[in-house]
Amino acid sequence: MLSDEIDYKDVLAFMVTSAAGLFREPKVYGPLRLMESVSMFIDYLQYNGISDERLKEIKDKIGECTRLTMTDREKFEVRVNEILNLVIDYI
Secondary structure, eight states: OOSSOOOHHHHHHHHHHHHHHTTSSOTTHHHHHHHHHHHHHHHHHHHTTOOOHHHHHHHHHHHHHHTTTTTOHHHHHHHHHHHHHHHHHHO
């Protein structure tokens, strides 16, 4: 995030502008943008007092995962699925 103050409008704007941009971006950007949205949502939750170790773990894994987007797309997909399993266990 650009600042320590997280606002739901930031998340909303990011998601909508990402959707608009995806028409002209590489296919892999879709999952990347969604993972970034989840990370921003977790920031928003934490800023509003909703936090636990599992959310921190999910956010950390997303940070590791998104760095793979341009270097190893297959590994990126594997990591997205690992994060999915973390979220399933969490809920």
